[in-house]
Amino acid sequence: MLKKRLIPKLQMKKSRFGNRMVLVTTVRFDEVMEIGDPVSQAKIYQAQAADELVFLDLDASVENREPVTDYIRRAAEELFMPLTAGGGVKTPDHFRMLLENGADKVSINTAAVENPELITRAYEAFGAQCVVVAIDYRQDADGREKVWIRGGRTGTGLDPAEWAEKAERLGAGEILLTSIDRDGTREGLDLETTRRVADAVTIPVITSGGCGLACHFSEGFLTGKADAVSAGTYFCFKDENPMQTRSQIRNAGIPIRIQT
Amino acid sequence: MIGIVDYGMGNLMSVRNALEYIGAEAKVCCEPGELAGADLLVLPGVGAFGDCMRNLRHRNFVAALDEMVIGSGIPILGICLGMQAMAKRSFEGGEHEGLGWLDADVVRIRPAGREYRVPHIGWNDVTFEGNNPLFADLPADPVFYFVHSYHVQCRNSGDLAATCDYGGTVTAAVRKGNIFGTQFHPEKSQDQGLRILENFVRQGGQC
Amino acid sequence: MNTLRRCTNCVIPETHETITFDRKGVCNICLQQEVKASIDWSKKKEEFDALIASCRGRGDYDCIVPFSGGKDSTWTLYYLVREYGLRPLVVRFDHGFLRPNLLENSRRTLRLLGADLHSFTPNWKIVQKLMLQSFLEKGDFCWHCHTGIFAYPMWAAIRFQIPLVIWGEPSAEYTAYYCYGQEEEVDEKRFNRYINLGITAEDMLVRLEGQVDPRDLQPFSYPPLKELRKINCRSVCMGSYIPWDVKRQSKIIEDDLGWTGDEVENVPTGYSYEKIECYLQGVRDYIKYIKRGYTRPAHLASIDIRNGRLTRPEAMALVEQYEGKRPPSLDLFLEHLGLTEEEFLEVSMSHGVSPYRHDPCTVKEGTKTHDFLQWPKYGKMPRNETLQQLERWRRRNRVDKKLAAGA
Numbered sequence: 079m080l081k082k083r084l085i086p087k088l089q090m091k092k093s094r095f096g097n098r099m100v101l102v103t104t105v106r107f108d109e110v111m112e113i114g115d116p117v118s119q120a121k122i123y124q125a126q127a128a129d130e131l132v133f134l135d136l137d138a139s140v141e142n143r144e145p146v147t148d149y150i151r152r153a154a155e156e157l158f159m160p161l162t163a164g165g166g167v168k169t170p171d172h173f174r175m176l177l178e179n180g181a182d183k184v185s186i187n188t189a190a191v192e193n194p195e196l197i198t199r200a201y202e203a204f205g206a207q208c209v210v211v212a213i214d215y216r217q218d219a220d221g222r223e224k225v226w227i228r229g230g231r232t233g234t235g236l237d238p239a240e241w242a243e244k245a246e247r248l249g250a251g252e253i254l255l256t257s258i259d260r261d262g263t264r265e266g267l268d269l270e271t272t273r274r275v276a277d278a279v280t281i282p283v284i285t286s287g288g289c290g291l292a293c294h295f296s297e298g299f300l301t302g303k304a305d306a307v308s309a310g311t312y313f314c315f316k317d318e319n320p321m322q323t324r325s326q327i328r329n330a331g332i333p334i335r336i337q338t
Numbered sequence: 339m340i341g342i343v344d345y346g347m348g349n350l351m352s353v354r355n356a357l358e359y360i361g362a363e364a365k366v367c368c369e370p371g372e373l374a375g376a377d378l379l380v381l382p383g384v385g386a387f388g389d390c391m392r393n394l395r396h397r398n399f400v401a402a403l404d405e406m407v408i409g410s411g412i413p414i415l416g417i418c419l420g421m422q423a424m425a426k427r428s429f430e431g432g433e434h435e436g437l438g439w440l441d442a443d444v445v446r447i448r449p450a451g452r453e454y455r456v457p458h459i460g461w462n463d464v465t466f467e468g469n470n471p472l473f474a475d476l477p478a479d480p481v482f483y484f485v486h487s488y489h490v491q492c493r494n495s496g497d498l499a500a501t502c503d504y505g506g507t508v509t510a511a512v513r514k515g516n517i518f519g520t521q522f523h524p525e526k527s528q529d530q531g532l533r534i535l536e537n538f539v540r541q542g543g544q545c
Numbered sequence: 546m547n548t549l550r551r552c553t554n555c556v557i558p559e560t561h562e563t564i565t566f567d568r569k570g571v572c573n574i575c576l577q578q579e580v581k582a583s584i585d586w587s588k589k590k591e592e593f594d595a596l597i598a599s600c601r602g603r604g605d606y607d608c609i610v611p612f613s614g615g616k617d618s619t620w621t622l623y624y625l626v627r628e629y630g631l632r633p634l635v636v637r638f639d640h641g642f643l644r645p646n647l648l649e650n651s652r653r654t655l656r657l658l659g660a661d662l663h664s665f666t667p668n669w670k671i672v673q674k675l676m677l678q679s680f681l682e683k684g685d686f687c688w689h690c691h692t693g694i695f696a697y698p699m700w701a702a703i704r705f706q707i708p709l710v711i712w713g714e715p716s717a718e719y720t721a722y723y724c725y726g727q728e729e730e731v732d733e734k735r736f737n738r739y740i741n742l743g744i745t746a747e748d749m750l751v752r753l754e755g756q757v758d759p760r761d762l763q764p765f766s767y768p769p770l771k772e773l774r775k776i777n778c779r780s781v782c783m784g785s786y787i788p789w790d791v792k793r794q795s796k797i798i799e800d801d802l803g804w805t806g807d808e809v810e811n812v813p814t815g816y817s818y819e820k821i822e823c824y825l826q827g828v829r830d831y832i833k834y835i836k837r838g839y840t841r842p843a844h845l846a847s848i849d850i851r852n853g854r855l856t857r858p859e860a861m862a863l864v865e866q867y868e869g870k871r872p873p874s875l876d877l878f879l880e881h882l883g884l885t886e887e888e889f890l891e892v893s894m895s896h897g898v899s900p901y902r903h904d905p906c907t908v909k910e911g912t913k914t915h916d917f918l919q920w921p922k923y924g925k926m927p928r929n930e931t932l933q934q935l936e937r938w939r940r941r942n943r944v945d946k947k948l949a950a951g952a
Contacts, residue, residue: 080454080504081461081481095755101748103941111941114748122745124528125737129461155355156770160483160526177384180351182485182526205385205419207457207485251457251487282455291899305455315941316896317683317836319743322562329565335461335481336565 081335082299083129083306084320084327086313087286090116090149090165091136099149102136103311105262107214107230113314116149120157123313126320129335130160132185132254132284132308134212138166139188139228145172147179154180162210162254170199177204185254187212188227191234191241194248201249206281209252211245213238215271216258223271230258238271239278246279253279254308257287262311264290272302284308292318292326299332340539341376343403344368345393348382348420349525356525360532362539370402378541379403379412383419387428387444387488390419391436400437408439413516413541421512421519422490430488439517442492449505457487464510464522466500472511472518473500474537480530482510482522489521516541549838549901555847556860560837560898562739578851586788593786596779597629600709606634606661608709611698613637614651615822617713619804620794621783625711626658634705636698638764639666640690642823645916646807654802665697671761673926674934677882678752681938683742684836684896686882687829688749691740692765695731699768702778710780714789731780733767754937791818791848808914809841810872813863816845824920827872827911834868835893838901842867870911880922883931895942 093100101114145166163176164185173184190211200209215223215238225236242253257268272285286308298307327334344366357364367373406412416424425436428444461481466473490509492498500511512519524531549558552572565573601607610633612618625631679688712731746766795818798804806817810827820826834840846860
């Protein structure tokens with residue numbers, strides 16, 4: 079039976095204390111805190127039997143530069159688990175660059191909205207399973223969820239479920255959904271929107287934003303109907319690790335990989 | 339020496355890194371001549387079937403692989419799309435001819451039930467034949483990482499080495515003499531995946 | 546009111562790190578004991594014999610034995626010297642809190658067995674920063690100790706070119722990070738899996754935001770795999786090859802080496818062989834109680850249930866009597882890190898593991914041990930340095946405070 083997945087999210091930015099990329103946590107896409115080295119943390123997650131990893135370069139879009147490949151190449155030397163890379167990806171060549179350097183899947187966000195044809199071109203060149211469309215959203219003043227791009231700086235007016243459905247039609251293989259409002263708050267996932275998106279598509283959905291307790295993961299699977307839950311902050315500041323969390327998820331009756 | 343076939347598709351670095359991690363000597367070969375002297379071959383693959391075969395032909399790998407695998411019996415491990423390429427034909431994006439080593443077709447997986455999403459992405463339990471050397475020293479219910487929308491349907495049940503359940507039976511691995519294939523990615527399946535690779539490496543010189 | 550779900554066989558609750566329950570409510574750690582019983586230990590012993598034979602006499606020392614002076618490392622050293630006649634290099638990482646009785650035990654053991662001791666004590670000022678940072682961010686102040694104990698001997702192996710490091714008890718005795726029957730190499734994967742609390746030295750550097758020099762963290766970092774492969778280093782637990790029985794082993798070292806146990810804060814009498822090394826052990830156990838609603842008495846009683854030495858009602862009685870007490874060593878801890886008790890509770894409670902919710906009003910005062918007055922109070926952390934790290938944590942955890950206080 080296919081297992082539900084637990085996917086640590088590794089967000090990267092340039093450090094304020096030296097010229098290197100470091101891992102950061104955010105709260106509502108703001109309040110950056112530096113917490114570690116990307117490859118070091120990735121190795122830790124592998125040792126703790128995380129199911130996959132997502133690496134996001136938070137600066138690339140803003141700085142309008144090419145995605146960097148150094149971290150993914152170093153990670154792929156020592157990690158034998160699925161890796162998704164994203165941040166600043168705009169062209170099929172960027173896809174190729176990241177895939178050749180060790181990524182198994184590539185995530186596109188801003189570029190997918192601004193140039194939806196990219197989804198199809200990537201699907202045709204590399205297959206749907208390589209194409210992850212990341213969707214960040216927040217609630218507007220009317221209480222409706224709307225998609226935001228450029229790291230949450232530019233609104234699009236799109237509804238996340240409708241956009242996810244369109245992305246699937248264009249060739250996406252997976253959706254990575256993030257609630258900006260709940261990001262880093264540890265108040266729990268947005269189960270309603272997760273469910274709406276999961277119902278709107280037939281491809282797998284990874285949900286994220288707000289995990290603060292082990293039961294939040296379980297809720298994401300059971301109530302949100304997500305196939306995977308991703309967490310960027312949850313494991314960084316507590317004495318919790320994926321191996322502990324998966325025991326608790328298992329205890330809630332959810333099929334998850336327990337092998338050591 | 340393990341020759342990894344580089345035909346421009348597939349996560350070669352991961353395969354090579356994994357083989358080196360377990361202590362094997364692996365070489366990425368972008369043309370047939372470079373395969374000479376290999377005791378074992380690995381055919382990785384990520385992407386679409388049509389492109390895969392087109393690239394293999396374009397780089398003149400087909401004849402060389404036929405010679406080494408069918409002619410000389412060198413053990414080969416096909417991974418994901420690489421395993422699919424060993425079939426007679428695929429129906430992904432039209433009908434395409436494969437290497438024809440297995441009497442099988444590559445068809446889209448059609449799980450019974452809307453809750454089964456396609457692509458089949460994630461970790462799934464695999465049931466394997468007890469005497470398959472590829473699965474030696476593994477627990478009875480290993481879990482591996484899958485990411486695919488199509489699978490190999492073998493007409494000869496003797497070729498079917500392992501299956502998984504995803505709204506129906508999905509081919510997880512094949513074996514026909516010196517030809518091995520896994521639909522899942524051993525180089526992405528952590529410890530149990532590395533064990534599969536170790537087991538394959540042990541095949542060198544034994545077939 | 547906290548009523549935690551507990552294993553129906555032992556008394557460990559659902560908040561334990563890696564616990565799962567089967568249909569009868571029996572926990573996976575209890576179930577592991579059945580696996581332990583089913584292992585072909587004679588075959589394992591043969592493997593161990595072969596491993597030792599392959600390394601004996603190859604270099605200046607036959608192996609490294611990481612040593613604290615506690616019951617496990619003393620037993621390991623004793624067994625290797627007396628049973629195998631090995632010439633080990635004993636490597637001790639001094640975390641800074643070794644107790645007087647423990648030091649006496651160590652000296653006596655080494656005199657009676659005869660072995661070279663290589664001891665390393667890291668810079669106290671760096672240790673303070675590491676203790677505070679890991680307490681804030683992981684609710685566990687022992688990062689420097691966990692990492693130093695497991696990483697430093699590996700550097701020693703490389704430096705002295707010794708290809709075999711022999712540890713004591715396997716993880717499977719108390720956790721499910723590894724299982725009996727599974728090969729447990731004490732390597733970087735294990736280090737990352739649960740030893741370093743999810744933070745390597747590289748990550749700690751980032752979190753300390755330039756407050757320490759990278760060189761200061763070298764003893765706490767795991768050596769590169771490349772270097773260890775050069776010497777073909779094996780790093781194993783003796784308890785993977787010889788069945789581990791704590792009570793039996795303690796009796797032997799008591800009788801043969803004059804090893805003596807000690808009082809430990811808030812631990813029932815009858816367990817004087819446990820955790821006698823560190824004078825902050827009481828604080829460590831107290832923090833666990835605040836986070837998870839159970840601590841050392843439950844752990845020790847559960848081991849005895851599994852070994853058939855205690856019934857479950859007897860175990861629960863011990864738990865009720867001994868848990869939930871404030872250790873006197875907390876006063877020292879607060880001095881060492883420049884914290885107030887309110888700040889200590891603020892931080893500890895923010896790391897609660899659901900569904901447990903700690904109520905400070907239920908805590909009673911514990912008793913001092915006999916050597917309490919000998920524990921050093923000097924070397925207090927300057928308050929401004931404490932505040933620098935505390936404020937960073939508070940900035941990030943405003944949201945979490947609301948969650949801990951309100952929900």
